[in-house]
Each structure stands twice: as structure tokens, then as C-alpha cells.
Amino acid sequence: MSTDLNDKTPRVVEHYVDPEPFNPAVTEDMTEEQERFYQASQWKIMWWKFRRHKIAVWSGVVLILFYMCVPFAEVIAPYGANTRDSQFLYAPPQPIHLFHEGRLVGPFVYGMTSEVDMETLQWVFEDNTDEVQKIRFFCTSAPYEFWGLFDASFHLFCPAEGGTLFLLGTDRLGRDQFSGLVYGARLSLTVGLVGVTISIVLGLFFGGIAGYFGGIMDSAIQRMIEILRSLPELPLWMALSAALPVTWSPVWIYFGLTIILGLLDWPGLARAVRSKLLSLREEEYAKAAVLLGAKPKRVITRHLLPGFTSHIIASATLSIPSMILGETALSYLNLGLRRPAVSWGVLLNEAQNISVVTVYPWLMAPVIPIIIVVLAFNFLGDGLRDAADPYK
Amino acid sequence: MLYYIFRRILMMVPTLLVISFLTFLIVELPAGDYISNQIAALKSAGESSSVAKLEFLRHEFSLDRPFFERYLIWVGLWPGPHGLDGLIQGNWGWSFEFDKPVEEVVGPTLPLTIVLNFATILFVYVVSFPIGIFSATRQYSWGDYGFTFLGYFGLATPNFLLALILLYLFNRWFGLSVGGLMDPQYIDQPWSPEKAMSVLAHLIVPTIVIGTSGTAAMIRRLRANLLDELHKQYVTTGRAKGLKERNLLVKYPLRMAINPFIADIGNLIPSMVSGSVIVSVVMSLPTVGPVLVSALQSQDQFLSGFILLFVAILTLVGMLISDLLLAVLDPRIRLGGRAGT
Numbered sequence: 001m002s003t004d005l006n007d008k009t010p011r012v013v014e015h016y017v018d019p020e021p022f023n024p025a026v027t028e029d030m031t032e033e034q035e036r037f038y039q040a041s042q043w044k045i046m047w048w049k050f051r052r053h054k055i056a057v058w059s060g061v062v063l064i065l066f067y068m069c070v071p072f073a074e075v076i077a078p079y080g081a082n083t084r085d086s087q088f089l090y091a092p093p094q095p096i097h098l099f100h101e102g103r104l105v106g107p108f109v110y111g112m113t114s115e116v117d118m119e120t121l122q123w124v125f126e127d128n129t130d131e132v133q134k135i136r137f138f139c140t141s142a143p144y145e146f147w148g149l150f151d152a153s154f155h156l157f158c159p160a161e162g163g164t165l166f167l168l169g170t171d172r173l174g175r176d177q178f179s180g181l182v183y184g185a186r187l188s189l190t191v192g193l194v195g196v197t198i199s200i201v202l203g204l205f206f207g208g209i210a211g212y213f214g215g216i217m218d219s220a221i222q223r224m225i226e227i228l229r230s231l232p233e234l235p236l237w238m239a240l241s242a243a244l245p246v247t248w249s250p251v252w253i254y255f256g257l258t259i260i261l262g263l264l265d266w267p268g269l270a271r272a273v274r275s276k277l278l279s280l281r282e283e284e285y286a287k288a289a290v291l292l293g294a295k296p297k298r299v300i301t302r303h304l305l306p307g308f309t310s311h312i313i314a315s316a317t318l319s320i321p322s323m324i325l326g327e328t329a330l331s332y333l334n335l336g337l338r339r340p341a342v343s344w345g346v347l348l349n350e351a352q353n354i355s356v357v358t359v360y361p362w363l364m365a366p367v368i369p370i371i372i373v374v375l376a377f378n379f380l381g382d383g384l385r386d387a388a389d390p391y392k
Numbered sequence: 393m394l395y396y397i398f399r400r401i402l403m404m405v406p407t408l409l410v411i412s413f414l415t416f417l418i419v420e421l422p423a424g425d426y427i428s429n430q431i432a433a434l435k436s437a438g439e440s441s442s443v444a445k446l447e448f449l450r451h452e453f454s455l456d457r458p459f460f461e462r463y464l465i466w467v468g469l470w471p472g473p474h475g476l477d478g479l480i481q482g483n484w485g486w487s488f489e490f491d492k493p494v495e496e497v498v499g500p501t502l503p504l505t506i507v508l509n510f511a512t513i514l515f516v517y518v519v520s521f522p523i524g525i526f527s528a529t530r531q532y533s534w535g536d537y538g539f540t541f542l543g544y545f546g547l548a549t550p551n552f553l554l555a556l557i558l559l560y561l562f563n564r565w566f567g568l569s570v571g572g573l574m575d576p577q578y579i580d581q582p583w584s585p586e587k588a589m590s591v592l593a594h595l596i597v598p599t600i601v602i603g604t605s606g607t608a609a610m611i612r613r614l615r616a617n618l619l620d621e622l623h624k625q626y627v628t629t630g631r632a633k634g635l636k637e638r639n640l641l642v643k644y645p646l647r648m649a650i651n652p653f654i655a656d657i658g659n660l661i662p663s664m665v666s667g668s669v670i671v672s673v674v675m676s677l678p679t680v681g682p683v684l685v686s687a688l689q690s691q692d693q694f695l696s697g698f699i700l701l702f703v704a705i706l707t708l709v710g711m712l713i714s715d716l717l718l719a720v721l722d723p724r725i726r727l728g729g730r731a732g733t
Binding site (some may be wrong): 239 | 410547560666684
């Protein structure tokens with residue numbers, strides 16, 4: 001240390017000049033990634049954010065698979081929804097096997113022998129392990145009318161010639177449960193979509209009026225929303241659908257049901273729309289539009305709506321499951337759809353008597369897709385809601 | 393406080409009127425009425441002798457009057473064939489299906505409906521409160537993850553399907569009838585401690601089934617509220633000053649977090665009452681639920697109208713209680729207008 005202090009030779013500080021030209025905006029420069037982020041559209045950013053929510057993405061995939069049943073029910077189901085097989089009443093599910101006596105055969109089911117147990121007067125089914133019925137793929141079997149347009153008989157998979165393929169068993173009249181589920185998806189899954197559309201239209205209308213005009217309109221609509229929200233939904237749904245005339249065809253009953261489901265669901269959406277509108281109305285760009293003489297309709301649709309479309313989609317997704325459940329509950333109670341219309345609730349109707357269910361548990365099968373779909377919609381809605389505000 | 397209660401109850405009156413009108417409108421929606429349908433059936437069967445009697449009944453229950461008059465007579469604001477005799481005067485109407493006054497049909501089911509709903513709300517409070525606090529104070533622990541996971545499933549599993557599944561499993565494993573209100577041997581027996589215990593035991597499953605989704609929602613809500621508060625500076629200050637963790641939690645952040653918690657339970661009540669109706673049908677509990685379904689199916693209008701109204705009033709009373717609780721806890725609501733939520 002002391003040597004340093006006594007060192008009298010002057011130190012030369014090296015002069016350093018950066019040969020690069022000076023960029024005054026150096027601190028504001030963005031990395032490529034940031035640039036991409038700031039230039040992306042709102043929807044793109046939402047997509048990025050949504051993709052990070054793994055469970056939501058997978059739920060979306062599951063839902064897409066389920067929704068494939070809507071257009072292609074006839075092709076996916078091996079039997080018709082109301083086809084009866086009087087030989088197989090209350091037949092149990094046929095498990096799919098791969099190996100027969102130690103060697104690979106490919107997916108097949110064993111044939112079933114049926115006989116009546118004279119003591120309990122029940123049909124008893126037993127696997128006949130000699131009879132291997134190979135499942136056929138991309139095949140033709142039971143004919144159907146595709147979309148009611150033309151006749152066809154192509155199926156994704158079908159039972160062996162002269163054999164049976166009851167993946168989830170049959171019901172009281174020998175109708176295949178699996179085919180019932182596939183056809184039922186058509187009504188059960190769309191009931192929520194149509195209902196939500198109705199609820200969005202009503203919610204936008206009332207919420208838009210309340211939020212934009214304020215004043216007496218606002219408080220009147222607010223009171224209405226409060227009253228509707230304080231009513232228990234299901235009993236009202238039950239009463240309304242009991243009011244649908246029995247003489248109506250299934251198609252009309254279906255549309256009546258969707259309207260009923262949408263009719264009681266809009267208050268929640270309207271409230272969200274209103275509060276969002278109230279805050280967006282105060283934004284500068286909205287004020288500017290008003291000052292420039294734009295009419296209320298234009299201000300609402302062109303300037304305010306795009307600001308909260310994403311929120312509406314997210315909250316609408318979250319109300320679809322309750323509608324699906326509503327339909328299921330109503331049909332289960334005989335107050336909604338009835339045969340020949342097939343929905344998951346209609347199928348579940350067979351499971352109303354618990355002592356029957358204890359003997360034939362496969363009648364509960366519709367419970368599984370319902371729970372999966374409801375869960376998936378909940379996760380998807382959660383993911384969408386998080387993504388709806390991408391700048392957070 | 394008294395003033396607040398008074399004002400809050402007064403506010404219910406117009407709501408009740410609107411609800412009763414809506415109910416009546418919905419119940420009257422189907423074309424015709426119970427008696428005119430019977431008349432049509434009798435006429436098509438060629439029997440005209442009893443038609444006169446039914447016509448008399450139609451007049452007796454003033455079914456031949458215009459809609460608004462019928463509504464006012466039903467409520468008891470307009471003189472019917474027997475003067476003012478409606479809901480307000482304590483006449484709940486006549487059930488055509490059972491050929492008895494509505495009072496006698498639903499009377500026995502009302503106490504159980506109230507008890508079941510009350511038990512469910514209590515269950516939601518009692519279960520979600522400690523779990524919510526636990527989840528918030530031990531964030532990201534195994535317990536927290538476990539409860540969050542359970543909560544997701546509880547939230548998404550529809551309660552009447554859950555009832556169906558439980559009913560099946562119990563029947564399968566224990567050979568136990570979960571449905572009904574008491575063990576079969578106590579039916580038509582005088583009340584005894586054993587019978588009361590049996591009723592209580594049978595209440596457990598439906599209460600859990602109806603309360604699950606509500607509990608899951610409340611756990612999530614309380615956890616989020618409490619987490620927001622726990623990260624505020626006053627908590628750090630309190631900790632720096634040496635407050636015990638327990639006192640700190642109970643005295644400050646919990647008090648802040650509990651307000652939205654109670655307000656939210658009020659919002660959950662309609663869906664819980666809804667749930668209790670359908671779960672009762674599935675588990676064949678003697679509440680108003682099964683009666684409502686059969687009344688709707690046979691178009692027994694006064695019976696279903698009364699039950700709908702009763703269920704709505706039950707909801708309103710539940711919300712009233714939760715509002716009053718909120719007022720007790722939060723002086724801002726008691727003294728001023730409504731607290732911004």
C-alpha cells in the first residue's frame with residue numbers, strides 16, 4: 001500500500017472514443033421480441049396469452065373433438081339413435097379386446113349369448129369366448145339419411161357382419177347407448193351455443209342502453225337485472241318449459257328451450273356490458289367521436305364495442321355449461337326434450353329409477369361426457385378470461 | 393341499524409310484487425287451465441253430466457275472468473267470488489291435482505325445504521371459511537394445491553349428477569338408501585331422538601351435494617381477497633412491530649377480506665336454492681322440489697305458482713339475511729348508502 005502512495009509518476013488515463021455513431025434513442029430501442037409484441041394486433045396478443053394457458057388449450061381441443069359429433073353424428077355412431085334390438089335389452093357394455101387366445105387379432109368383441117333367468121326374470125348376458133367379432137373400420141352397415149339430404153351407409157366403425165357392438169351397453173328397449181350419446185351430443189352441445197347467442201343479443205341490447213344513456217333507463221334496467229338475478233334459475237326454467245305445448249314437434253321444443261335458457265341468462269352479461277361501457281365512455285377517443293357528431297349507434301358499435309368484445313366472448317363461454325346442464329336437468333325431469341329427440345338429458349331420463357341403475361349401471365353413461373364438457377368449458381372460459389385483457 | 397333494516401325490508405315489497413306477477417304470468421302461460429282441460433277431456437269422452445260441476449268450479453276459482461283480475465284475486469288485492477281472499481289473506485289457493493288446499497299439500501314440505509337450504513348455507517360458510525384462510529396463508533403449499541384442485545372439480549361437477557352418482561355408489565357399496573328423509577322404519581312414527589338423528593344423517597349427503605359448488609366458489613373468492621390484503625404494507629408494518637401472526641391476521645386483513653365474502657354468499661343463494669330443488673327430486677327428498685315437478689307436469693297452476701313464489705321468497709330472505717350480516721360487520725353500509733363493491 002505505502003509504495004502506491006509514494007508513487008509519484010503521473011498516471012495516464014487512456015482516452016476512449018467509441019467509433020460507432022451515437023444513437024440518442026438507445027434506451028428506447030426495443031428488442032425484436034418487444035417490437036413484435038407492440039406491432040401485433042390485440043387478437044394476436046390474446047392468442048399468445050391464451051396459448052400459455054395449457055389446460056385451456058387442451059380443453060379447447062377436447063371440445064373440438066366433442067363438437068365433431070354435431071355434424072358427423074351419423075358417421076361416428078355405429079347404430080341409429082332410435083334403432084332397437086329386441087334381442088339385446090339391457091345388454092351390458094361389450095369390452096374391446098385385442099388378443100384372442102394369446103395372439104393378436106386386432107380390436108374385437110366377443111359375441112354375447114342371452115337367456116332369461118327364470119328366478120329373477122332378468123336377461124342374463126354372457127360372453128361367448130368362441131365367437132370373435134372383429135370390429136370393422138370405414139365400413140358400411142346401418143343405412144341412414146345424412147343431414148336429411150341423401151341416403152348413405154358409411155360408418156367410421158361398425159360391428160362385424162351379423163354381430164353386435166354395444167360399447168356402452170343398451171337400454172330398456174335395446175337401443176345402443178354409445179350411438180345415443182353421439183346423437184345426443186348434437187342437441188346437448190348446440191343448445192348452449194344457441195342459448196348463449198340469444199343471451200348475448202339481449203345482454204348487449206339492455207346493457208348497451210343502460211351503460212350508454214344512463215339516467216332513468218339505467219336505473220330501470222338495473223332494477224330489472226337485480227330482480228331477475230335474485231330468482232332461482234332452475235325452477236323458473238322448469239316452469240317455462242312446462243309451458244311449451246306438448247303438441248310441438250321436437251325441433252320447436254328445442255328452439256323453445258334455447259330461448260328459455262337464454263331468456264334468464266342475459267342479466268349477468270348485461271351487467272358486464274354496462275360497467276365496461278361506463279368506463280369506456282369516458283375514454284378520450286369516445287368523447288372525440290361524440291364531439292365530431294357521431295350518432296349513439298355509431299359510437300357504440302364502431303368505437304365502444306371493439307373494446308370489450310373479448311370480455312363478452314369470455315363471459316359467454318363461462319355461461320355455456322350452465323345452459324347445457326339446464327337442458328340436461330329439464331330433459332331428465334321430463335320437462336324438456338322427449339323422444340324421438342335424443343339429448344344427453346333424454347338418455348339420462350332412463351336412469352331416473354335408482355334401483356334400475358343399480359342393476360344396470362351403464363345407464364349412467366351420459367354423466368361422463370356431460371362432466372367432461374362442463375369442465376372443459378370452465379377451463380376454456382378461465383383461459384379466455386385471462387387472455388381477454390392481454391395488456392395486463 | 394333499525395332504520396337500515398326497516399329500509400331494506402321496505403325495498404323488498406316492490407320486488408315481491410314484480411316477482412309474484414312474473415310467477416303468475418309464467419304459470420298461466422300454458423294454453424287453458426286445469427279445469428278447462430278436464431272439461432275438454434270429458435266432452436270428447438261424451439260425458440257432459442259432470443261438466444256443469446266443473447263449470448261451477450271454474451267460476452269458483454275465478455278462472456273465467458281476465459288475466460289481470462285473476463292475478464289480483466290470487467294475490468288478494470281484488471275481491472273474488474268470496475271477497476278479498478288471496479295470498480295476503482293467507483289463502484294459498486287450491487290444488488286441483490290433489491283436490492286439497494295448497495296449504496295441506498305443501499305444508500309438510502316447507503319446514504324441510506327451509507332447513508335444507510339453511511343447512512346448505514351454513515355448510516358453505518363453515519367449510520369454505522377455514523379452508524379459504526388456510527389456502528391464502530399457506531399459498532402454494534400442498535394443501536393449497538389440493539384444495540384448489542378439489543375446488544375446480546367441485547365447481548364444475550353439476551350437483552344433480554353428483555347426487556345421482558353418490559346415490560348409486562352408496563346403494564352399491566353399502567346397500568344404503570340415501571334418498572328420502574329418514575330410515576324407512578321411522579316413517580309414520582312419532583318424533584323421537586332416534587328419528588331426529590336419522591333425519592340429520594339423511595340431511596348430510598344432500599347438504600354436501602348442494603353446497604359443493606358454492607363452497608368451491610367461496611374458497612376461491614376468500615383466498616383471492618385475503619391474498620390481496622396480505623401483500624399490503626400495513627401487514628408488513630404490523631409484523632415489523634412484532635404482532636403475533638395470528639392476531640395480525642384476525643385483526644386486520646381478515647376483516648377486510650370478509651366483506652366481499654359475505655356479499656358473495658348472498659349472490660350464491662339463488663343458485664343454491666335452484667340446486668336444492670333438483671337435488672331433492674333426484675334424491676326424492678320431501679321438499680317442495682318433487683311437488684313442483686308434478687304440479688308443473690299436470691298444470692296444477694295454483695300449486696306450482698305458490699311453490700315458485702315460495703322458492704323466490706326463500707331466496708330473497710336469504711339475501712336479506714346476508715345483507716343484514718354485512719351491515720352488522722361494515723358500519724359504512726349501516727350508516728351511509730351502499731358500499732361500492
